[in-house]
Every structure is written in structure tokens, then in C-alpha cells.
Amino acid sequence: MPRNVKLVTTLIATLFSLLVSPAIAANKLKVVATFSIIGDFAKNIGGDRIALTTLVGPNGDAHVYELKPADAGAVAAASVVLVNGLQFEGFLQRLVDTNVKKASIIEVARGANVLREEGHSHGAYDPHAWHSIPNALVYVKNIADAFCNVDPSGCPSYRANAVAYSNKLKVLDQEIRSSISRIPENRRTIITSHDAFGYLAHEYGLKFLAPQGLSTEAEASAADVAALIRQVKRDKASGIFVDNIGDKRLAEQIARETGLRLGGALYSDALSDQQGPASTYIAMMRYNVMTIQQGVLGRPASAGKEAAK
Numbered sequence: 001m002p003r004n005v006k007l008v009t010t011l012i013a014t015l016f017s018l019l020v021s022p023a024i025a026a027n028k029l030k031v032v033a034t035f036s037i038i039g040d041f042a043k044n045i046g047g048d049r050i051a052l053t054t055l056v057g058p059n060g061d062a063h064v065y066e067l068k069p070a071d072a073g074a075v076a077a078a079s080v081v082l083v084n085g086l087q088f089e090g091f092l093q094r095l096v097d098t099n100v101k102k103a104s105i106i107e108v109a110r111g112a113n114v115l116r117e118e119g120h121s122h123g124a125y126d127p128h129a130w131h132s133i134p135n136a137l138v139y140v141k142n143i144a145d146a147f148c149n150v151d152p153s154g155c156p157s158y159r160a161n162a163v164a165y166s167n168k169l170k171v172l173d174q175e176i177r178s179s180i181s182r183i184p185e186n187r188r189t190i191i192t193s194h195d196a197f198g199y200l201a202h203e204y205g206l207k208f209l210a211p212q213g214l215s216t217e218a219e220a221s222a223a224d225v226a227a228l229i230r231q232v233k234r235d236k237a238s239g240i241f242v243d244n245i246g247d248k249r250l251a252e253q254i255a256r257e258t259g260l261r262l263g264g265a266l267y268s269d270a271l272s273d274q275q276g277p278a279s280t281y282i283a284m285m286r287y288n289v290m291t292i293q294q295g296v297l298g299r300p301a302s303a304g305k306e307a308a309k
Contacts, residue, residue: 028048028049028050028051029046029049029050029051029079029080029147029150029151029154030050030051030053030077030078030079030080031046031050031051031052031053031078031079031080031081031082031147032052032053032054032055032074032075032078032080032081032082032103033052033053033054033055033082034054034055034056034062034081034082034083034084034089034092035054035055035056035060035062035065035084035089035269035270036054036056036057036058036060036270036271037130037269037270037271037281037284038054038082038083038084038108038139038143039052039054040271040280040281041082041108041136041139041140041143041165041281042082042143044140044161044165045140045143045144045147045158045161045162045165046143046147046158046161047157047161049147049151049154049157049158050147053074053078055067055071055074056270057270058270058271058272058273058274058276058279059244059270059271059272059273059276060270061269061270062088062089062090062091062269062270063090063269064090065089065090065091066091067091067094067095071095071099072095072098072099073099075095075096075099075100075103076099076100076101078100078102078103079102079103079104079150079151080103080104080106080146080147080150081096081100081103081104081105081106082106082108082143082146083105083106083107083108084107084108084109084127084129084130085107085108085109085110085127086107086109086114086125086126086127086129087125087127088109088127088128104146104149104150106142106143106146107142108138108139108142108143109127109129109130109135109138109139109142110138110142111138111141111142112129112132112135112138112139113129113132113134113135113138114126114127114129114135115129115198115199115202117198126198126199128196128197128198128199128268128269129199130199130281131196131197131198131199131200131203131268131285132199132200132202132203133169133170133172133173133176133203133285134173134203135199136169136281137166137169137170140162140165140166140169141162141166143162144158144159144161144162168282169282172282172285172286175286175289176204176285176286176289177204179289179290179293180204180205180206180289180292180293182293183292183293183296183297185205186236187238187296187297188205188206188207188238188296189206189207189209189235189236189237189238190206190207190208190209190237190238190239190240190241190292190296191208191209191210191228191232191237191239191240191241191251191254191260192208192209192210192240192241192242192243192251192266192268193210193241193242193243193248193250193251194210194243194268194269195208195210196210196243196268196269197266197268200288204289206292207235209228209231209232209235209237210228225250225253225254228254229254229257229258232254232258232260233258237258237260238260238296239260239261239263239292239295239296240254240255240258240260240261240262240263241262241263241264241265241266241291241292241295242262242264242265242266243265243266243267243268243269244265244266244267244268244270244272244278261295263291263292263294263295263296264291264294264295265291266288266291266292267284267287267288271283271284272284
């Protein structure tokens with residue numbers, strides 16, 4: 001083929017792709033997820049049929065997140081807004097009241113087996129329901145239903161993706177149960193800086209104590225910390241961990257005063273970035289359980305990214 005023909009052909013192909021790409025993007029279902037864990041669920045179910053915006057990104061704290069002007073625009077343009085619910089997102093009502101025009105607001109925790117937890121800023125229930133795999137399966141179903149309702153033509157794809165992803169979660173559930181079964185029962189009391197792991201404890205037979213409440217907005221008082229230190233000594237806790245959005249100083253103080261070794265960082269309300277060990281929900285759950293197991297049993301706490309996959 002002569003050189004000029006090749007050049008013209010390449011130019012035509014480039015122009016065509018530039019014209020077609022915006023059209024494809026415009027036809028995608030516009031979805032907003034309030035934070036990274038829900039965003040990961042949405043990606044797995046929506047695949048390339050959705051255009052996803054996640055408001056609170058990796059390592060972000062949804063408890064104290066400040067809305068940005070771009071967030072309002074994304075929500076105003078969305079067809080589906082995925083929220084955890086259970087009063088987890090403190091910014092949610094302001095966002096919805098001012099910006100939602102056409103979107104379906106979907107509380108993905110609806111129907112999950114939630115834990116009652118009185119006397120905190122989130123209301124009557126602990127909102128961190130995703131730390132139980134059976135609850136995560138409820139999240140997946142709710143998201144697939146929401147996508148099908150708004151985009152019926154894509155429903156077969158959403159359903160197939162949801163089934164494939166749910167099967168992975170069921171395998172993960174069995175892995176977690178097997179890993180925790182190897183921790184002696186008298187060594188399953190664990191300290192974390194932020195009380196976000198109640199569902200992991202309830203579902204898999206662990207016990208978590210924390211100086212901070214369910215929200216990182218809550219400040220732990222000196223009396224709270226002193227009471228926790230007494231409880232740690234009484235209950236013979238086996239490990240202390242920080243979490244990726246909590247206050248590391250509290251954990252360090254408790255470690256100094258109890259003699260417990262810091263056992264590494266856990267991911268609670270947010271995924272890590274792509275370079276971190278918890279860049280997806282499945283990687284996060286595996287990494288957290290691996291870190292707990294290794295920290296409690298006295299092995300190295302950081303096995304690296306590969307072990308979390």
C-alpha cells in the first residue's frame with residue numbers, strides 16, 4: 001500500500017475513533033458510588049456498560065469527607081446513585097437535597113443482616129455491613145437490581161456479572177472461615193483504632209475492641225482509653241492494629257501501655273490505591289484476615305501485595 005494511502009487510512013481511523021468514543025461514553029449508564037468499596041462492587045457488576053464516578057476515593061474517610069463542586073455535577077448527571085445507607089455517609093443528605101434530579105438513590109445495605117448499635121452518631125445500627133461476606137452478597141444483588149431497573153437492555157450482562165462475582169465472594173467466605181479457624185479461640189480478641197469491624201467479628205468469630213466509636217468523627221476521651229486498657233489486660237487481647245483511616249496515635253499509646261505489639265494496618269472504610277494491598281474488596285478482605293492471623297500468631301504482619309490477591 002502506498003505511503004500516502006496508509007497515512008489517509010490512519011487519519012480516517014483516528015477520526016472515526018474520536019467520533020465514536022464520545023458516543024459510546026454517552027450511552028453508558030452513569031453511576032455514582034459514594035465511596036471506594038461500593039465503587040468496586042459497581043465495577044464488577046456494571047463492567048464496561050457503566051460510567052462510574054466514586055466520590056470518596058482510596059484511603060478516603062467518608063465520615064469526614066467534604067463535598068467538592070465536581071461531586072454535585074456527577075450526582076446531577078447520574079442515573080443511579082449507590083449509597084451504603086444506615087447513616088454512614090454524613091454528607092449524603094446535603095448532596096441529595098441539592099443535586100439529585102433524575103437518579104435512583106439505592107441504599108445497597110438494604111436487606112442486609114445489620115447489627116444494632118445504640119448511642120453513636122450513625123443511629124441505631126452499625127453501618128459497616130460490608131465486612132460480612134453474606135452482607136456483601138446482598139449489596140451485589142441490590143446493585144444488579146438497580147442497574148437492571150434503569151437499563152433493562154443491559155440486564156443479562158449485569159445478572160451474569162453479579163453471579164460470577166457472587167461465586168468469587170462465596171469462595172472468599174470459605175477462605176476467611178478457614179483462616180480464622182486456625183486462630184485459637186483464646187487469642188481472638190483484637191484491638192483496632194476505629195470500631196469498624198463488628199460484622200467481621202460477628203460473622204467469623206472474632207472480638208474487636210476500639211477506643212474510637214463507629215465514626216472517626218468521635219474523639220476517644222482519656223477515660224475511654226483508660227477503660228479500654230483495663231479491658232485489654234483483663235481479656236488478654238492478642239493483637240493491636242491500626243486501620244487505614246483511623247488514629248494511629250491511639251493504637252500506639254495502647255500498645256505502649258499494654259505491651260501488645262502493633263500488628264499492622266487493616267482496611268476498614270476504604271480500599272487502598274492500586275499500588276496498595278487492598279485495591280479491591282476481595283483483596284481487602286483477604287489482606288485484613290491475613291494481617292490479623294499473622295499479627296495474632298506472631299508472624300510478620302506485612303506479607304506484601306501478592307499475598308492479598
